[in-house]
Amino acid sequence: MISNMDTHEASESNDVIVIQDIPAGIIFGYDARSYPILKKAIYGGIRQVPKGVHFVWAGSSHNSLRTGFWLMTSEERNWLFAKRWDPEQEVLINNDKLKQSSLVVPEFFLGLHPYHETPTGASGGSDILSRLPNIWYNLTSSINGVMLSRITSNSTVNNWYVSTTHEYTEKRETQQAGFSISEKDEVLSFIFPKETRTYTQDAIGRERTKQAMDTSNHVTTIINDVCDSGDYTEIVGELQFCYITGMILGNVACMEHWIHVVKIVFRAFKLTLDSPIFFKKFIEAIHTQFLFDDVGIDGSIFDFDNSLAQDLKIILIKFKSEFDQLVALQQNLTDDQKAVCKGFEEFEQSLLTFHNGWNLQANYVRSGRIQMEDGEYVDAEMTDFQAEDERGEFAPAVVELDDDGREKGLISF
Structure with missing residues (x-):
């Protein structure tokens, strides 16, 4: 991480996330947005990152493993969050070498993707962000x-x-x-x-x-x-x-x-x-x-x-x-x-519009007679709420019985 990037006009009031050596085929994400890397880039990442809590992650399209870093930015200073892709382990890792890199110049930062702009092509999160731009917060x-x-x-x-x-x-x-x-x-x-x-x-x-x-x-x-x-x-x-x-x-x-x-x-x-x-x-x-x-x-x-x-x-x-x-x-x-x-x-x-609709006012009958589609009435019992009746002192318990079928440990008179 590099602080006090006062020499870079492009990042005077914003933080920057840089990912080095990220290859094509990797899924890259930051906060509520994600998109596939279409071609290998020596440097990629996000500029104009607003102050607050952020999450940057990446994963291979042919590997179930994904890795990421939680980040915190503040008004006190500007940061360069430097990470790189490890091709052997296929994970994101810290990139301390970028601190001394000669590529840390204004033109380099201007080439990064602006945080609030929608990436070109397919991207995850674009629809929800267009409707609820503050959802990440x-x-x-x-x-x-x-x-x-x-x-x-x-x-x-x-x-x-x-x-x-x-x-x-x-x-x-x-x-x-x-x-x-x-x-x-x-x-x-x-x-x-x-x-x-x-x-x-x-x-x-x-x-x-x-x-x-x-x-x-x-x-x-x-x-x-x-x-x-x-x-x-x-x-x-x-x-x-x-x-x-x-x-x-x-x-x-x-x-x-x-x-x-x-x-x-x-x-x-x-x-x-x-x-x-x-x-x-x-x-x-x-x-x-x-x-x-x-x-x-x-x-x-x-x-x-x-x-x-x-x-x-x-x-x-x-x-x-x-x-x-x-x-x-x-x-x-x-x-x-x-x-x-x-x-x-x-x-x-x-x-009401979530996953085919969840109606919390629905009436659940625990037992009774239900009329079927053909008009026939049948006795039925709903077991959905059975667990609600089987807690605390009324919860079923496993006990050990003696040879006469009585619970062991009981006091006899």
Whole structure:
């Protein structure tokens, strides 16, 4: 990286991303846009990069491996982010030699592609950017440099490397192990715990069932005890990081973590009114990702798991039902609570045209008689919401029986 490029008029108020030796056939992407490299170029890249969070990546068209770097720019200085393509490993790597290159002249920078201009030929993201030019900002609104250093376990600013093969560990696991993770280990560290049990160990009976059905207490504990200084935006930022890194690079660990966080938080019904600012940001993040999904990128988050679309649709139907009941019982809503209602209403409206339409007001009958097309009535039972009835103290449990068929460990009188 080169700072203080005051001698280059073309980049006095903007940053530059340069990729050296990128061959034809490579898919190159930056932020919400991507395009194929049609002919080999000694130098390629982007100029007039605006201030903020950015993601640059590349991958071979005949190789499933993709690599990229998260970058942060600021108003304080101008940067040249220098990377190059390694033909042997087929990955993006740092390019420190460009710092001394004689090619760092104004004419060189003017030959780079302007950030906001649509590339010639086929390109990903052009359609969504024409309709929603600020979507990249909305996709990354809660991501910052401190978070990127923590997730990638790399404290070097603007060297936040990620790849398709990066794996996942919890922040607490890394600390307990007593070692530091190097970049070569390719491990991502998330703060949101991966455990699915959402009730405390000392909760019993009705309280245990309540905590299992409503994850508000669980999510609140994560915010207060795991997030730095109770900063709930870390959860939103982590969600944004996982969606972008997971979808663009095909990183399985990120996609799995995204799914896990979404399923847990959308069961935190009480938290919608108890922590409305957090929940509004969370809903807005998901809403933006759904707008970008399958339009701004090649593929969808739902391609990862065939049952995910149906699972998430059921979760959102349940969420809407519980949320509407809570709002109806609230006599006077605060401005922040009203903002949550509006945010979810806008999200729900957009879902009507998402993936053949998601109607969250659909009535799901758990059991009863259904009339078939030929007029015949049959007894039927819907199992979609069966899991909602089998949590907490009512969850099925495996027990060991004695020779008489009774549960072992019971007290006899």
